[in-house]
Amino acid sequence: MVAAHGIHKHFGTLHVLKGVDLMVAERELVFVIGPSGSGKSTLLRCLNRLEEPSSGSITVDGIDMLSRSTDINAARQRVGMVFQSFNLYPHMTALGNVALALRKVQGKSRAEAEARARAALDRVHLADRAGHFPGQLSGGQQQRVAIARAIALEPRVMLFDEPTSALDPELVGGVLAAMRELREDGMTMVVVSHEMGFAKAAADRVVFMADGLVVEQGPPAELFGAPRHERTRAFLGQIE
Numbered sequence: 001m002v003a004a005h006g007i008h009k010h011f012g013t014l015h016v017l018k019g020v021d022l023m024v025a026e027r028e029l030v031f032v033i034g035p036s037g038s039g040k041s042t043l044l045r046c047l048n049r050l051e052e053p054s055s056g057s058i059t060v061d062g063i064d065m066l067s068r069s070t071d072i073n074a075a076r077q078r079v080g081m082v083f084q085s086f087n088l089y090p091h092m093t094a095l096g097n098v099a100l101a102l103r104k105v106q107g108k109s110r111a112e113a114e115a116r117a118r119a120a121l122d123r124v125h126l127a128d129r130a131g132h133f134p135g136q137l138s139g140g141q142q143q144r145v146a147i148a149r150a151i152a153l154e155p156r157v158m159l160f161d162e163p164t165s166a167l168d169p170e171l172v173g174g175v176l177a178a179m180r181e182l183r184e185d186g187m188t189m190v191v192v193s194h195e196m197g198f199a200k201a202a203a204d205r206v207v208f209m210a211d212g213l214v215v216e217q218g219p220p221a222e223l224f225g226a227p228r229h230e231r232t233r234a235f236l237g238q239i240e
């Protein structure tokens with residue numbers, strides 16, 4: 001579903017991604033971990049073309065994401081993204097926030113956008129909060145609205161960048177549950193997160209990044225249970 005090869009990214013003189021390869025199969029949930037500053041967010045942003053890689057190739061479901069002939073808006077719609085900060089519009093209801101992209105990006109009528117938005121909110125169990133404003137929702141509910149907003153556009157893959165890092169501990173579970181259901185529905189997912197329990201329970205593969213490179217990767221039991229590289233061992237030792 002996702003094939004990224006030899007991704008390099010420079011910010012001025014800073015060489016942030018140094019030749020990253022990332023393959024993600026359809027329906028796979030790949031977890032990306034690594035120290036702060038190792039390039040995890042930059043990699044996700046390159047996959048979504050929020051950043052332009054300096055070099056390398058990226059295809060999503062067979063579409064060349066970096067080709068000049070690929071429409072960038074169509075390309076971005078194939079890749080949904082959820083951030084640490086939910087970025088909902090405070091003056092719009094949950095339904096309005098989800099419907100907005102359907103109207104603006106996909107040109108749906110108000111009625112169709114709202115019907116799809118309701119269905120997306122239902123998938124994250126927030127159908128009964130459709131008329132609430134973000135300020136009337138918990139952080140976990142707001143993040144689920146952000147997930148609904150992304151899935152309403154029917155992406156082929158979903159990227160999550162530390163989706164629970166801004167949440168109070170008691171609100172984390174509901175967001176992880178929504179992600180897990182999405183995965184059970186067959187969504188292809190790349191998740192950057194520190195929720196190691198979730199990685200152990202739900203990830204097909206864990207990728208460890210450091211200094212702009214993939215150091216090692218494998219099934220969670222292998223990577224957590226028997227890391228091969230000293231750098232991985234040091235990182236896992238720190239976070240436990």
Ligand code: ADP
Pocket residue numbers: 011014016034035036037038039040041042043
């Ligand atoms: P991570 O998500 O693993 O913590 P990031 O991808 O956010 O790492 O950042 C990797 C490096 O790239 C950091 O040194 C960060 O300061 C730098 N960086 C990220 N975005 C930019 C940018 N827009 N301009 C300059 N430097 C950036």
Ligand code: MG
Pocket residue numbers: 040041042161
């Ligand atoms: Mg980051």
